[in-house]
Amino acid sequence: MKFGFVDESNMVLLTDLYELTMAQSYFNAKMNGIAVFDFFVRNLKKRSYLLSAGLEQVIYYLENLKFSKEDIEYLKTTGRFSDDFLDYLKSFRFTGNLYAVDEGEIVFENEPLLTIEAPLIEAQIVETFIINTMQISTLVATKALRCYSVAGKSLLVDFGLRRAHGTDAGMKAARSAYIGGFIGTSNVLASKCFGIPSFGTMAHSFILAHKDEKEAFTHFLKSYPENSTLLVDTFDTIKGVENAVEAVKRSGLKSFRGIRLDSGEIVKLAKECRGILDRAGFEDTMIFVSGGLNEYKIKEYLDAKTPIDGWGVGTELVVSADLPFLDCAYKLVEYDNEPKMKLSPKKVTLPGKKQIFRNYCNGIIKSDTIELHDEDIDGLPLMKRYIFKGEVQIDLPSLDEIRKKALESFDTLPPEIKDINSDETIKPSLSSKLQEMVKCLKIELEKNLVNRDA
């Protein structure tokens, strides 16, 4: 237990204690009517749109959710739970419904990315894991799509595993980056698990371990004659690329895949390197750049007509550095057929079971409307029923299909929303029925407060 790995055998315990203590209190009070919870983002802050991701992992979690004998025994040792409740947990499964926006769909503020409709105890216990999974997946997918939005035809590769927040973040970031338009990852395990193409170059340590750069390049080219990207900035970038050219020629190769620049004045250096490569007859050799990249730097370099063919984006992608968390929540919106809403300042939620309708004009998003699920409004409904009574209803798309959907969804964004420097967004409107429900509930809740005052 020294490491604390999370896997199938213990994921139900990866939850906040209060989910379980509330569950026991519901159990004691025999409150297990049908509850509806929404996961949504209140305020997009530094983002004009979000790219939804993480759904497949949530589905996997819900499908496989159970308390093992060991889990129950552990909970018993805490002294917080009654034998009756622990008995109930033995046969605990997720038996409810999951409605969700597809992975790879664009969403905006207050739009439910997913809705859980299930017996109260089940819907409550899954809260922590759902937020944990959806937030990081959506954060990185969105950041990736922002990079994609500026990278044009150049190639984006996820280099972030080492700087991701732990092992699972490295896996989820690789998957989300791919969904958001990256072409691959440096993460070998993510490549194995998710089928994402893997990429790699070489480290400064590789150069330093050798007598000199030329020897290092020569050794690498010998091992990978058709697939070498040589890191040229360990000592001096221009000398580095000259050494690379010499090593390639001495190795008797007609071409090589690429060079990588990881430091220095990239705009100037990339142009000089391109010249050296072209003059040496290596017009097809790619220039690959890394080191503190984000969507703003990629745009800056490309705006300066820097000849860059590929990008290794790491830290700033996987921790979503300029926005490392979302203002997201998982909130009760209905219990036992009654719509629910709280009044806490700045944290008002939209009550009731809902649907999102999207309208397009010439293939571009015109407006979104959030409405109650039983309304009949024009437009494309975004939420589908993925799980019904605990059973998955839809053949889940492959990762490549999700990625394709994401890039198609991106094409439906108006230009001013696509712009990484824009602070515009699309604010979904609320159907008049939903507005009316919010208004009535507010009046009722405030009346209750006044009555108690009396």
Next chain:
Amino acid sequence: MKFGFVDESNMVLLTDLYELTMAQSYFNAKMNGIAVFDFFVRNLKKRSYLLSAGLEQVIYYLENLKFSKEDIEYLKTTGRFSDDFLDYLKSFRFTGNLYAVDEGEIVFENEPLLTIEAPLIEAQIVETFIINTMQISTLVATKALRCYSVAGKSLLVDFGLRRAHGTDAGMKAARSAYIGGFIGTSNVLASKCFGIPSFGTMAHSFILAHKDEKEAFTHFLKSYPENSTLLVDTFDTIKGVENAVEAVKRSGLKSFRGIRLDSGEIVKLAKECRGILDRAGFEDTMIFVSGGLNEYKIKEYLDAKTPIDGWGVGTELVVSADLPFLDCAYKLVEYDNEPKMKLSPKKVTLPGKKQIFRNYCNGIIKSDTIELHDEDIDGLPLMKRYIFKGEVQIDLPSLDEIRKKALESFDTLPPEIKDINSDETIKPSLSSKLQEMVKCLKIELEKNLVNRDA
């Protein structure tokens, strides 16, 4: 494989592809001399100090590192690796040495938190995982200690699991927060795995699922008569605390543990709530605050003499929101007895196998000196040999011992470094022998560049 869990069975593949391709190239070139790599942070940026954490997980990783049959078969399918190299990987183990600063020790810029001394291929392959583990652990431990530095005698609890970047980050954050002075976590699995005390209150959904607040409080008090913290801000905080008092009295209880405020004007509300509780005879009932907390807000509230007994710190702690990544690196500093250094702009590394010596004056840190490992300098050496020839040499401390060490180390910081608003830090000096080595290597490297020019 839909989820992509990382555990003992596949952690060696949680690495960047280039670690394995470089390893094969070293293998082909028969380069497997002893290499020394340092993990360190170049520039502390928004931090005056760091609290080292993550070592135990690194040790676990190194002890258990191997390629399973399945791993080898997977690598074979990629077509990148020769049968000879894959054969070599079958018996691959970590056989080297690990030197490290204790977990729970304070460190500063450029000081190695750990040093790997091992055959080149081993030392290279472990890079990605070491950075991945050490960065997030140290980030959160440091952020936690900053909260501890301002919280005084009030209680800090980690509420961050839901907003951590994935499952593993939630586990590591709970552990690191505890090391950094928190008293517990909401994370049930972290409580189970690491023995950290678990805490919980109730969610807004719990209130909303009931007819009204009073019913919700009454149900919860019935389940947890001695251990209820009631959330009072769902509709109106003052009404909420009045309802809590009434529910407690009607339940026939003489006391209750606490109330939680999660929104609104905390300074004003906490004072009013304290008054209501005291007048009702609940002087011992704690006021617990949550919602967007960080070290700055805790200080602001306490500076305003707000009567707060405990804090649930979540998002900003676990993602280290104001500094979501460290400027950290794992760099080759020696190979085959030759010191190594690169010249990339702004990324110069300190060559050679090193030790850190710390000097104190009246129990307060006076200075740190980084020197070569075989120098004999006054002061307390901070790095110990944890692993020798693949075998762990030291009985690892318990988590409580690590936490105790961290809080004692904190006491050795000068006041101006402890201040969360300070931009001062302690810059370690370099021994004259180390300075000389840097100078000589630089001259030699630059000479090589000029020679190639000629």
